[in-house]
Amino acid sequence: MAEYKSPLTESEFEENFSQIKPLMNSTEAYYESSRCLFCYDAPCVNACPTGIDIPLFIRQINSENIFGAAKTIFDSNYFGHACGKVCPTEVLCEGACVYNHSDVKPIEIGRLQSFATHKAIIEEKIFYHPLPSNGKKVAVIGAGPAGISCACELRLNGFEVDVFDSKAMPSGLTVHGVAPYKIMNEDVLDEMSYLEKQFGYRLFHNTTISAKEDIDQLHRNYDAIFLGIGLGHTSDLNIPGENLGNVFGAVEFIEELKIHHHFVKVPKKVIVLGGGNTAMDAASECARMGAESVILAYRRSKEEMPAFDFEYELAKSVGVKGMFNVSPLEVVSSQLSVVSGIKFIRTQTINGKIENIPGSEFFEECDWVIKATGQSKQTSLLNLIGGIQTNSNGTIVVNEYQQTTNKKYFAAGDAVSGGQEVVNAVADGKKAAKGIIEYLQRDGR
Numbered sequence: 001m002a003e004y005k006s007p008l009t010e011s012e013f014e015e016n017f018s019q020i021k022p023l024m025n026s027t028e029a030y031y032e033s034s035r036c037l038f039c040y041d042a043p044c045v046n047a048c049p050t051g052i053d054i055p056l057f058i059r060q061i062n063s064e065n066i067f068g069a070a071k072t073i074f075d076s077n078y079f080g081h082a083c084g085k086v087c088p089t090e091v092l093c094e095g096a097c098v099y100n101h102s103d104v105k106p107i108e109i110g111r112l113q114s115f116a117t118h119k120a121i122i123e124e125k126i127f128y129h130p131l132p133s134n135g136k137k138v139a140v141i142g143a144g145p146a147g148i149s150c151a152c153e154l155r156l157n158g159f160e161v162d163v164f165d166s167k168a169m170p171s172g173l174t175v176h177g178v179a180p181y182k183i184m185n186e187d188v189l190d191e192m193s194y195l196e197k198q199f200g201y202r203l204f205h206n207t208t209i210s211a212k213e214d215i216d217q218l219h220r221n222y223d224a225i226f227l228g229i230g231l232g233h234t235s236d237l238n239i240p241g242e243n244l245g246n247v248f249g250a251v252e253f254i255e256e257l258k259i260h261h262h263f264v265k266v267p268k269k270v271i272v273l274g275g276g277n278t279a280m281d282a283a284s285e286c287a288r289m290g291a292e293s294v295i296l297a298y299r300r301s302k303e304e305m306p307a308f309d310f311e312y313e314l315a316k317s318v319g320v321k322g323m324f325n326v327s328p329l330e331v332v333s334s335q336l337s338v339v340s341g342i343k344f345i346r347t348q349t350i351n352g353k354i355e356n357i358p359g360s361e362f363f364e365e366c367d368w369v370i371k372a373t374g375q376s377k378q379t380s381l382l383n384l385i386g387g388i389q390t391n392s393n394g395t396i397v398v399n400e401y402q403q404t405t406n407k408k409y410f411a412a413g414d415a416v417s418g419g420q421e422v423v424n425a426v427a428d429g430k431k432a433a434k435g436i437i438e439y440l441q442r443d444g445r
């Protein structure tokens, strides 16, 4: 296991969670931007869900027009700074960079992006001036990447926008769910304040929309409603012992860590159940918090894991061990109702289906169990609204304008995709804003 001591102070926490994409200085940015070939029909642009003109902003950095570069980025992606740090650039823009064909390190697009946008944020450079009010009001439920992106685009076009969020801080999973070694909360929140100041949407924190009266009020007071409601709590596994005290949901654990840093105490042995990117983050975080043994247990083979390869490599680099083709049967407790381990059974995949191998049960000791096995959908809210069709997996059905089957409601983000990257939510939130504009301008609605 890698040598991470349990952090006792904020500076030890920051050391353990040092940024994997640290901010470039201007000399680094200049030299890195000099390497770009400014490709025609650049594949990096095609690989970016928000379609940022990457060669243009890199050229602007190279000619020392840093604010120009920042504007190029924000014009396509309101979360330009966060995305430079949290995007899986390895499989998006940087993965598509032509240098990969020559076995040369691709351009560090993400870090260049954060370099330019960081300067604009810190120096409070104003790029956008919303049009005067057109008298139309839109409610946005959820201040995550989709909701904020939608709000910015609507405000730019003169709509009044009120954003309601159940949490105390905006940006959804960007602040609550992304591992601290990718981005620190203060960076996320600086970008959120920067956007709020420029676009002037009203943000109502600690405001949960969950009752029929809340919905009825929004329905009466707004011309359109955007749902950026994300996903719910970690889903149950339905195995004995999963309600014991030391069994946690991955999303809930990551959120706790993002807020309370070194005050979270992680024990010696942790088992993380799951094979997605959230499982990788939770496992890596436990290792960086000083756990002596972190096992990532997945029901299928390593090759079948949905996590990106680089995320698994990152987890392995801090000492996380993978255990594949195993399924949890029971979380076992000691007499004091404290988790003592998990009873597993080995599995095999036959014709795409997982089958338990009879007689292969075994016990693996641990102090904590973290479930990273998917999140529930926000179906109760959707049922209150009514008329919103969902897919068999509970995600919201939308058309090409992100409009739901209840015409006044639009949706984007994880509640529609089932769980994608921040950059996808940003792109779809903006698309929804365009859909709302079209809907409200059609027939003079």
Ligand code: SF4
Residues within 6 Å of the ligand: 035, 036, 037, 038, 039, 042, 043, 044, 045, 054, 055, 058, 096, 097, 098, 099, 107, 109
């Ligand atoms: Fe520059 Fe690579 Fe994009 Fe070409 S593909 S424009 S070299 S970043």
